[in-house]
Amino acid sequence: MSTNNTAKSGQTTKEPLVIFMPSGRRGRVTPGQSLLDAARQMGVEIESICGGRLTCGKCKVQIEEGNFQKHGVVSTQTNLSPPGKEESHLLERMNSADCRLSCSAYVHGDMLVTVPEESRAQKQIIRKSATERIIEIVPTIRQVYVELDQPQLGEHRGDWGRLQDALAQQWQLNNLTIDLKTLQRLQANLRTGKWAVTVTLWQDKEVIAVRAGYEEGAYGLAVDIGSTTIAGHLCNLRSGDILATESLMNPQVTYGEDLMSRVSYAMMHNDGLDKMHKVVIEALQKLASRAAKAAGIRTQEIYDAVMVGNTTMIHILLGINPVELGAAPFALANRDAMDIKARDLALRLHPGAYIHVMPAEAGHVGADNVAVLIAEEPYQQDSKMLIVDVGTNAEIALGNRDWMFSASSPTGPAFEGAQIAYGIRATPGAIERVRIDPLTKAARFRVIGEEKWSDEWLVGPDIPAADQPNHLAIGICGSGIIEAVAEMYLAGIILPDGAFNKAVASEHTEWEGRKGAYILATGEQTATNEPILVTQDDVRNIQLAKAALYAGAKLLMNRAEVQAVDKIILAGAFGSFIDPKYALVLGLIPDCNLDKIYAVGNAAGDGARIALLNRNKRQEAQEIAHWIKYIETAIDPDFQSEFVNAIHLPNKVDPFPHLNGILPAAPVLSDTGATSQRRRRRRRQ
């Protein structure tokens, strides 16, 4: 008896020291306390779903030092309680026999504990962007395992009441509501699970699912609804991993290629909105099903979705007629973020699933742009960042942690290959890369779907099919026309004002009256046997589009009173395909160190994924959407003069020091060319 007492008092007088790695947090604990409790006490977050019931195995840790027999008075005492049968069994099944479950390991002596990445409650993913960044995993969806009392005669809390009591006692979750669809199946699930269930919560407020027994698995969908393409990531909401990425055409293209034609369709047809709403929901359903299939999960295991898109796409998604966005003052139905039940949009995910629609900034700067902002976080940085997302409208944002401006510029569809004589979408056979010899003025190019440049092609009736290129040229896509015009300028074929240089006589140019055309591909190189030309009108249309974009960016710089930007982010698919050098040569974007121009791909989709995985970023998005100052280009008096200056290549007044050595020492012409061209355009309209 006395020995025992001594041993006990010996333990209590000296409290064991526990150090957790990699955080390095340390503290003394009460002997006999579980490692999980000790960790929580020290603010080390170890994951646990089952709450110490030896079901989930999430709380495993490695004991680096101290898990040995103590030599001394109490020889059978170890620094840590030995594992029980159940724990050992579970660890073996997890191939983690070298680990311990912190909920079931009780501290009796000093030790050093490593919490492996997968056991940390606050998980992280690293996003590759202009600035590499760490995303904490704090989803709106949480799953917990509870065991609850069986009902007793003479006790009337009801099954939901008893589940609430268990959630309050075991997880400190209070004031919960339950989704009707989940309540409908609650009693059966509780009984199948023998009064042990896995509860899925939305925002720690609403129970949206109850599954029998211990059955984890919560997935979410991040979707960017573009006018042309709908792209989505299916993510594991616990790990943050992307399990599948799927994309499909936006079926609304049937009702109009660009936004304005869809707004018109909704305006002209009574059932226009309904039709476009229905097809986008069907497309989202297809996307969800495909992604779930690819990831090997069921669509019903998707509990949350984040949707971004331009304002027109989001209006149609929500079943709101986009007609007001078609004319000034471009009034949104709603600017702010919304949480709605997926079933209210007839989207079949989990019956209790939510959709979070991100906020917009203004009538023409939508949730997709806000998503880009939370992905790139210009508002967290000291350097002045310009973000350009080019589409039919270009969304532009400029700023840093102290100020942010945004604008939308009407670039028109030229960058997408429309309004270009031989323009086509980016499909196999589309010319996407162009080089022009400054001396001979001869072009070589590369088409989508064929590795070889055109000057290495073997073409002609005598060449065996196997030796011919996979695809002959069929037209020019957006990035192709950018490079073609830039190279024509660098080769002196066109002048800084965009006019064909009459001084250049070459077999590669054709003339018709005052209008020149450049022969990019010969009849032999094309699928149609007709040459592919870059016309004077094409050059003009590119000039107008790039001038709109540049003027928008310049407007924001003027507002911010900055002369130059530190970084430029090219967001979106278009940004990924164009070479920053040519963007700068054309004067599509303001002067910048070429090393500081980044193409970040589908940043809107990444932003949606970040908002899916981190509920705090949803709040941040809402704040940024309100904080950023939107500049209405259409009513800004500076816009027109900046636009006129920007019609020149690269610009009539702004210097481009970073193009020194790249630009030709071409004569700077007077402004007659460009303005007379603009006058002609007006007359034609």
Added chain:
Amino acid sequence: MSTNNTAKSGQTTKEPLVIFMPSGRRGRVTPGQSLLDAARQMGVEIESICGGRLTCGKCKVQIEEGNFQKHGVVSTQTNLSPPGKEESHLLERMNSADCRLSCSAYVHGDMLVTVPEESRAQKQIIRKSATERIIEIVPTIRQVYVELDQPQLGEHRGDWGRLQDALAQQWQLNNLTIDLKTLQRLQANLRTGKWAVTVTLWQDKEVIAVRAGYEEGAYGLAVDIGSTTIAGHLCNLRSGDILATESLMNPQVTYGEDLMSRVSYAMMHNDGLDKMHKVVIEALQKLASRAAKAAGIRTQEIYDAVMVGNTTMIHILLGINPVELGAAPFALANRDAMDIKARDLALRLHPGAYIHVMPAEAGHVGADNVAVLIAEEPYQQDSKMLIVDVGTNAEIALGNRDWMFSASSPTGPAFEGAQIAYGIRATPGAIERVRIDPLTKAARFRVIGEEKWSDEWLVGPDIPAADQPNHLAIGICGSGIIEAVAEMYLAGIILPDGAFNKAVASEHTEWEGRKGAYILATGEQTATNEPILVTQDDVRNIQLAKAALYAGAKLLMNRAEVQAVDKIILAGAFGSFIDPKYALVLGLIPDCNLDKIYAVGNAAGDGARIALLNRNKRQEAQEIAHWIKYIETAIDPDFQSEFVNAIHLPNKVDPFPHLNGILPAAPVLSDTGATSQRRRRRRRQ
């Protein structure tokens, strides 16, 4: 100039006194203040929807004294600003030329103002119940009229943002959400209303409707879903008026007459729940449409509904399988009140409408009983009130402001005419009233659908059809069998133990072995030409049913340690049809002064209506449901002995002093009769 100044300072130094009637509140106000503001300042609630825009006319008041020309220095000054053109016009249209609109009448001198009933913000209705009671009208639905800013270029709040701003500024309504269905139509409605709209709010939290311009009208449905009958009141949520009352058969009867058979149906058929759920929703839809039609409104103007019913009905309504209610421990899926969107039950009211499902007390005491409680408010009274709601199960509540107990007793369906040889539902031709001559033992009766008692009927082949009764007897309904058995007892035909008295030899009784039968109607009086009898088994079944009911009530009295109750409330249709005297003679209920026994009709429906009109009563219902102590009769050891005593008429041991002079001085038999009878029953089972 100086005169004006004097006049002004003269007004400000003496602040006018305003007295509001009927509240009698009084106070001094700033000269020039509107009467509406003055009223609010003094805590007098005057209604206003349009917020002083001379649109709604809700704030009209009568000026009793003071609206006259002031004789003195400033002769053109009246105590009240004169009405403007718009105000006069609106008052004329309302036939209220003698009134003023308090929002537009400015105080300049003392006055006495009467606020008419219809202008009071806190409206009331008076409910006729055991204790007449006043119900404040405080619905969850509120309608306000707002005018909002038009959208401007360069302003990006969105239409919903601007509506929120207007609601915050004009009505101090903050942190609002908007229903998706309403958001979908928001922009169109704002424009149709030229930026003036009537907004419908649920609980001052969610905007569930926006109508163009000023267009009031909010209606609600209070529904009691009974096993047999679904009954609903359609109410004006502003005035509290009942605009229509409709009822229809519960179509679930196809799947089982009583609760247990419906639970069985759900248990035995995979689609049983779905079928029963679907038909009850269809029935509710029909009820809503009929009521709306009768009231001259559209179903889409119903914004709120309160549903009550027994626990099985509520489970099926919510799409929850009632199987757990079929066996101990009778676990409810959910005991508490719920607010759900009507559309989540596929019920088409207003697209944003809510359904409030009232709470239950226990597995067998449902929302209908809680509704009875909030209608009768026993918990607000000093006197001890017993409430009995008889159906297949009888729900019993007993208590006062200090304590409340409730129980459910398995009375079986005898009171509904089932398990009775000639028992039928309460339809035309059913015997509902019975009198037996104590000397001759001859019966006279009245059937439903015929005014005359049977002893005034002219029947037989020689009587012209026009002189014959509208309906001949076809059977005995619940209230008829109660009266028949009670009158048989009073006439000495049966003994206190329920056995037929062999000492009574009469042409009105038949004997078959040891079993007697009483001829209630002769073949001439019935549609079938066969006599209608009350058999010994009928008497036994009524005895068993009434004993269950009495034992339940007695159990609660024992628990509460009270010897007698002060008041008895008979709730439900059955309670309305039976004569309290006969209920007491049979010993269906404990002894009570006959004047203190009240039949209150559909108190559950009234309670639902009260909860519809007063949101505070919903909170009260939730608290009462938790506070009342439910006694499980099935496991209470006292129940059996109370049951055995209660098989006697009126009771074997309890005295019935209030029946003095009514009961016959019959010999009290030993208990042999009743217990041997019970033994026989057991053997037969």
